[in-house]
Amino acid sequence: MKNKKLFAVLSTLLVTTLFLSGCVQRTASGKPYGWVYDNMAVPTQHVLVWLSQIFGNSLGWAIIVITFIVRMILMPVMIKQSKNATIQQEKIAHIRPLMEDITKRQKEASSEEERMAISQEMMQLYRDNNISMTGGIGCLPLLIQMPIFAALYAAIQYSPELSRSYFYGINLGQRSFILVVLSFLVYALQGWLSTLGVPEAQRAQMQQMMIISPLMITFMTYISPAGLGLYFFVGGIFACLQTLIINYMRPRIREEVIAEMKKNPPKKTTSTTKTVIETSSKIDHTPKKSTIKKRNAGKQRSKHK
Template sequence: MKISKKVPALGSLAGLALLLSGCVQTKNGKPYGFVYDYLAVPGQHVMDWFANIFGGSYGWAIIALTVIVRMVLLPIMVKQMRGATVQQEKISMVRPQMTALQKQQKAAKTPEEQQAASQAMMALYRNNGISMTGGIGCLPLLIQMPIFAALYAAIRYSPELSSSIFMNIPLGKSSWILAILSFASYLLQGYLSMLGMPDDQKKQMRMTLLLSPVMILFFTMSSPAGLGLYFFVGGLFACIQTLIINFYRPRIRKEIQAKMKENPAPVVEPVVTKPAEPEPKAVAAKQTSVKNRNRNAGKQQHHR
């Protein structure tokens, strides 16, 4: 089991947002439809309100919106990251037994042995309270998805937003500078998340943690710079969340070790279930049938 199952979540978020933004229809050059009416238009109003506060700067308006969204999600994100950290520490502690069961799965020669090893692995997860999903949830991403789609549609269909310039960067056009900054922020977050992580899991996580920044890079390079700004600030907040978890990781590790010492889980061994033996009556009937066939064969040879 790998904690890296969270990687496709960012791709799902981006795909859903693009799907929603693509549902905006136009008639005589004017956008309309559910996504435009209920996401883009309210998003434009929110951006206009924030921009008025910051002297007409839509760049600072996007930053303010990102900060507010991330502050609201911060407790949820920290809780989920803590849950994922707990799972990582538990896996690290049962790694020797898990490795032994994996070797037995590879060495299994019969379907019964493979099934027994798989059941033993599931029992190992269950007895130690290890989740198959690694403690990762999609709630923060689901909450961000409408905001992300609204921002995308607002930048695309709002003349004020699409023509706005922030730090000499047109927010309505793609920006390789913000794409690289977004990539760097999420790459830093991935590096920070490996600090204090057990060595046996770092090797598994390195490639996975690189995929998310690369995906962000390609997405922001083909999107308006306003979204790149949103991702960049969001990446900085992700780094802060990771630092918070790293600060509590030693305490989490001690708590898990204490609980496992007080209530040690039983050692799980594969139990191979042998095929059911045939009933005596069935064996006798089979033997009788064989004898009759042999007797008939002997008679035929005798007549010849």
């Protein structure tokens, strides 16, 4: 469930990025215009130029400072969501035997009605034990970053000054394979750090997420100017720091969940599968006697005619 949600969020971000990148139009002379350019790109260009003047006319450092400010603002929200996701993971570890029993019965189900009833049992098991179906993961930080991402993209893509700027030999207006590789490595590191201290069974389930996230970020860095690649790379460093903070908090979170589970032991759901099947089997699909009589009467009349 969490992996599907992550994939959906990252796919949405990618599609939105591609859409916004095409929102800026050009005149016959090549001058950009449009709502995205006028209201997002131009103000961002002014902010970047102002910051670059403070840091020795370096637009690269200006992008890093903007990334730092955005990530520091989002850090409390992102840590809170990561903490919630960790709590959900620890709760799931306690009800795993019950989940495995339901999953086994679902695989052995012989009819669609039985499979649907067992799926309802799984959802009820989550609800009874106060576990979120999405694992506590939210997309608010990504949604907040999307306007910033679109503004930076348009500012770098359509500003002659920014597109010709260099940062340690990297042209910020062109694709940088160095930043593509660095972005992949930093997000792969973040994925590996997220598995530390996690039980083996849960670690196996997180492997898909560990692969999808770095690949998506790498692809987005590949199709974007290096200025955005720098934004992704620095953001990945913050993601690693955030994961280390959660790993430091994990033992205390685990103790709190264990204490909660001792007070409120995992609740086993009442199986509704048998009831659903019995109800379905009791439905009388044979036509009623009155209906049969009417049909026979109709046939007799047709014969006399």
